Amino acid sequence: MRCLRCILLLPILVLLGTGCGNRTELNELGITAATGFDGGTGNWTITYQIINPSALSNSSGASGAGGSQSPVHTFSTQGKTIRAAVAVSNLENPRRLYFAHNNVVLIGKKTAEQGIDEIFDNYYRNPDARETVRVVIVEGEARDFLKKLNPPEKIPGQALSEILQKNTQFVSFYPSITMHELALKITSDSEAAGVPTLALRGEEDVKMNSTDIFNQTSTKGKVKVSGLSVFRKTKMIDVIHQKESLGISWLTNQIDLTTLSTLDSQSKQSAILIRKAKVKVSPILNKDNNFTLMVNAKVSGELLATLSKEDITSLYGLDKLQTQAEELIEAQMREGWKYVQRMNIDLIGIADKIHRKYPKEWKKIKKSWPGELANVNLQIHVDVNIKRVGLLQNSFVDLLKSE
Template sequence: MKLKRLLFILIILSTIFLTGCWSSREINTLAIAVCIGIDKTENGYLVTKQVLNPRAIATKVTAESPVVIYTAEGDDLAEIVRRFTTQSSRIFYNADLRMVVFGEDVAKDGIQNILDYFLRNYEYRTDFYFVIAKNSTANEVLGILTPIESVPGFSMYISLKMSEEKWAAMKSVRIIELVNSIIADGDNPVLTGIEISQDEISPKSTDMLKQSGEYKKLKYTGLGAFNKDKLVGWLDEDESKGYNYITDNVKNTIEHADYDSKVKITYEIINAKSRTKVYFLENKPAIEVKIKTKCNIEIVEGEFDVSAEENKQVLNELLASKVKLLCEKALNKAQKELKTDIFGFGEAIHRKYPKAWEKLKDDWNDKFTDLPVNITVEAETKQLGQITKPLFMKEKE
């Protein structure tokens, strides 16, 4: 009887302790990857992984680099990722991935197969951003250390979000959004480009970051426009802003407009709303984009009394025409040069007239090139700033 009881207890204990800890991993056995860079080579892909070095990040004074770069080559993404274990003492852990950087070559070649890997593997979340290394390779971009935020992956992540919010010429794109716009017949993705500045010193070690500047830094430039999953061209800064105005993605930015040769006014956009409407004119679709912006005055150069009642209308119209100009630039580029519907106008038609869309959806990008688009902008000036009239303006008697 006693033996039986003992046996019972042993069985219970062994079921808990012997089978246990399945798939458990201690934190200090993980190599936390924050960035993945993918470039194209003759043999297939060159994958670069930026992995955190926790000891260097957490301890205040350190000689070690906050991140470690691993690279491996192969013709299959999953295989390359496994190949990293030959270089590292730790298991790669991808759930905290922040950025995926595509080399320009890969982007031009098509990213469809790569996206499948990121979606299928359970360890990847869906909250990381995609960017394209412009005029460089992803490998080079990931090799650059950043000041202040010591982990370049975090730095890129935060910087992209911030600049999208405050400068509006960027777009943070996550995997779901990216895949959706590739799949959709009437939409094409854009990804932000990342560039390395032209400075001489390439900061590969924290020692180089001890000086205040003059080393290469990462910066975001305009948007790269895709046709399906292939990069077809770049929008410059103005066009990128115009793109964001049309797609209702502007939260806050700065615009300046010339009143005449002497007077220049700078606005802070505090709110911009855009609505896309679809019409059918003579059995052909047409698009109307209505943009409403609210702004504050940031700078007034030259003699111009912004506080005057008669100038109110002028101020508003000045901004409206500027925004309209940006939008038209973006539209022209997409329609005439790149020939890809990055604005999702096709999807707007699809939603409004699903039956008519059935006929339009084949070769939509061709039809898009001569799609009539009417852009109207309304602007409203809210605040003139802490001072109203320019300081050095003489009173007219």
């Protein structure tokens, strides 16, 4: 009988003892789509973009009437530390803030320039904040950006995250970076990283702050990925734009898919879609104790458009196109390299490569490292292979002439 009593006691203990303590029903969650960090040490302003589910769902649930409601609600709280700011959010917000589904973290430019160490600590210490979240720097205050809707996407936070991802995937200008990747890069030997930057282009449009924006066909202003913020350790030092950033993307082998516009000798345009690019960067120690950076790029792509009069049905003509593309890619790489040498910032991550390949030499140059960059030579070898020319063979202009 005593055994029986013990057995009966067990479920009772399970039910009462745990008492569904940390149970949270779905409708008690404030699902955060994006967070913004402004201010700095001692005076943080955290902005949350909370999803309003009933506005997003077209189900005939009890709440009904979606549509006219705003899909997100944005508000900010202040505190001395980040978590203190989050804690006071419950003074004004009826739901528990839930960060697991956070898509993107926006960091204000001023905050980034002051340093983002605290944000990292917060993200690595707390299990509910995910390091897999995408990081982006904004020109201005993060809170302003989080208030903007981004049609046709309903959830602006998700839209920003998607823009960052699509940019990486299809043009590769400003590769997106997650909190964890950023942390890895700035704690590595090179101590540098590039983070995409958002800016508001065009006129300030008040309507972007309300659902009226969904009734318009175009907006006066647009939130756009505009550049790459350069970080040295945890502090942002500069913003670079397409020219340099694309070069960095090439040199860091982050090109997934991009379109090149080449010019031939008669300045006729051709567009080449890069489908596959494999860039190998390896440092080599010279006899005079200087490093040479060997860049070997194997690129394959397709011809998308051309005005060139070359006969691309012949290998010779195609070869010319390929050479033009090779030259263009090399020029783009040089642009990136120029920036690296000018600013003495190792955005390419050469430091790690040298450390791995020449550990003894690395010890010698470690202290003066970013300065040593000026003594590094660059040797580029690009090999472009155009695999397809499309359904048309010679250019259309050529067809007209031949008749």
